[in-house]
Amino acid sequence: MAWVWTAVAAVAAVLYLLQQLLSLKNKKKLPPGPKGIPILGHFHLMGKNPHQDFYHLARKHGGIMYMRFGFIPTVIVSSPGAAELFLKTHDLVFASKPPNQAAKYISYDQRGIVIGPYSPYWRQMRKLITLEMLSNLRINQFQPMRKAELGKMISSIKQAAQEGQTVDLSSRVSGLSADMTCLMVFGRKYSDGDLDEKGFKDVIADTLAIAAAFSLVDYFPFLERLDLQGITQRMKELSKIFDGFLEKIIEDHVLNKNENKQTHDFVDTMMAIMESGEAGFEFDRRNIKAVLLDMLIAGLDTSATAVEWALSELIKRPEAMQRLKEELQEVVGMDKMVDESHLEHLRYLDFVIREALRLHPVVPMLTRFSMEDCTLDGFHIPKDTRVLVNVWAIGRDPEYWPEPEKFMPERYFDRKVDLKGRDFQLIPFGSGRRSCPGMQLGLTSVRMVLAQLVHCFDWTLPDGVPPTELDMTEKFGLVTARANHLEALPTYRLHK
Numbered sequence: 001m002a003w004v005w006t007a008v009a010a011v012a013a014v015l016y017l018l019q020q021l022l023s024l025k026n027k028k029k030l031p032p033g034p035k036g037i038p039i040l041g042h043f044h045l046m047g048k049n050p051h052q053d054f055y056h057l058a059r060k061h062g063g064i065m066y067m068r069f070g071f072i073p074t075v076i077v078s079s080p081g082a083a084e085l086f087l088k089t090h091d092l093v094f095a096s097k098p099p100n101q102a103a104k105y106i107s108y109d110q111r112g113i114v115i116g117p118y119s120p121y122w123r124q125m126r127k128l129i130t131l132e133m134l135s136n137l138r139i140n141q142f143q144p145m146r147k148a149e150l151g152k153m154i155s156s157i158k159q160a161a162q163e164g165q166t167v168d169l170s171s172r173v174s175g176l177s178a179d180m181t182c183l184m185v186f187g188r189k190y191s192d193g194d195l196d197e198k199g200f201k202d203v204i205a206d207t208l209a210i211a212a213a214f215s216l217v218d219y220f221p222f223l224e225r226l227d228l229q230g231i232t233q234r235m236k237e238l239s240k241i242f243d244g245f246l247e248k249i250i251e252d253h254v255l256n257k258n259e260n261k262q263t264h265d266f267v268d269t270m271m272a273i274m275e276s277g278e279a280g281f282e283f284d285r286r287n288i289k290a291v292l293l294d295m296l297i298a299g300l301d302t303s304a305t306a307v308e309w310a311l312s313e314l315i316k317r318p319e320a321m322q323r324l325k326e327e328l329q330e331v332v333g334m335d336k337m338v339d340e341s342h343l344e345h346l347r348y349l350d351f352v353i354r355e356a357l358r359l360h361p362v363v364p365m366l367t368r369f370s371m372e373d374c375t376l377d378g379f380h381i382p383k384d385t386r387v388l389v390n391v392w393a394i395g396r397d398p399e400y401w402p403e404p405e406k407f408m409p410e411r412y413f414d415r416k417v418d419l420k421g422r423d424f425q426l427i428p429f430g431s432g433r434r435s436c437p438g439m440q441l442g443l444t445s446v447r448m449v450l451a452q453l454v455h456c457f458d459w460t461l462p463d464g465v466p467p468t469e470l471d472m473t474e475k476f477g478l479v480t481a482r483a484n485h486l487e488a489l490p491t492y493r494l495h496k
Contacts, residue, residue: 028380033066041068049476051364055393070219074386078393080424091432098369098386100218102211105235111290130437141263161490166462170485174304181299187265212477246289301479302362303445310356313407316470328455335495338451351409357428364392364480400425457490
């Protein structure tokens with residue numbers, strides 16, 4: 001095996017020298033950045049949490065910073081002003097996503113919208129999904145289901161409270177999110193026995209992990225055929241498992257399409273579009289499966305992680321928790337649970353969620369790809385450059401956020417900051433053409449689950465641990481969650 005690595009190093013060295021000669025020939029002013037090393041570039045500066053490493057480097061080199069990873073030129077965007085240039089002023093240039101192994105093998109050769117390249121197909125598919133599956137009308141149709149599933153979780157926690165048991169809130173909220181997502185997308189819940197012998201949740205977790213894993217091929221494309229890390233083979237295996245699972249779901253819907261349903265799930269909707277031939281572009285089962293996979297993976301952990309971080313911050317800061325309880329008591333009352341109709345009247349709840357998403361954006365870095373050469377703020381951004389918008393760093397910019405490391409929902413009382421992509425100091429859902437189409441659905445779920453957990457229960461940390469000592473360590477991935485599960489003791493507080 002040693003000779004393989006020697007040959008790889010030799011090829012890499014030759015390609016690196018050619019790249020350097022070409023860059024000298026076409027020398028233009030690139031953004032500033034730290035000094036790299038031959039071939040590897042800046043990999044040596046990265047640790048377990050790249051978004052944090054980029055944040056510290058940007059404090060020295062600026063809001064637009066150039067780095068190189070292997071053969072991939074990369075620009076890191078770390079300030080609100082710079083984010084506006086990339087995501088608004090020059091949005092069309094940076095509207096695409098970079099090619100990578102996960103997109104190729106898991107997402108049906110980039111037929112989905114989450115990591116698909118910008119193209120006429122992508123625009124049509126996004127419009128179709130937004131209108132048919134993520135509109136306010138569709139979101140409201142699933143309200144009874146959300147209420148029923150949340151009620152089941154609250155009842156189980158109430159039982160734990162009566163028995164004096166500690167509750168793993170991370171697992172409870174994640175399980176609720178999975179059940180609600182499956183009901184919306186597939187029309188039924190799925191258990192661990194429904195997807196491969198490893199189990200439904202484990203296969204999903206494996207897919208998220210391998211999609212987020214460091215792959216040499218993404219940075220040294222000439223290594224793809226060697227598959228030195230075994231990632232390509234593993235992605236092919238996961239793709240086969242998912243394809244069989246999704247194919248079975250589609251077949252079940254075909255067999256039962258004449259059933260009377262009060263609410264059609266996403267599979268029903270997609271199948272109807274395919275069979276009608278009205279999509280206006282190539283639309284077959286591969287497209288359906290790519291979109292279903294997008295919905296499944298995007299919906300499983302994002303909302304749950306946002307709730308987890310918001311509740312962690314509230315437990316850590318009891319005065320904010322108390323203020324939210326008082327608002328809930330005033331708006332809802334102590335003799336009933338929160339209903340979705342209450343949400344528009346819960347102003348402080350909205351501030352809590354904004355602040356939690358500022359400090360803990362579920363997706364800490366947005367990925368973009370330059371489709372042509374561009375001059376931006378006096379810097380040359382070459383075609384095919386990968387752009388990483390560091391949402392985590394932007395939410396900590398001291399120029400825009402006084403005491404940026406503090407959780408202070410009160411800061412929004414006299415400061416109007418929109419989180420839907422119009423104010424670039426707070427962009428947890430992105431902005432521009434690639435902003436998250438499921439934002440409204442996600443916010444509805446986060447608001448409802450968090451409000452119910454705070455309204456129904458008092459929460460204390462187990463073993464007498466004081467709130468100030470709650471561990472807030474992050475674990476980087478496609479979704480950046482807590483490194484350790486949030487566990488707490490509930491005390492039921494309603495009068496019914």
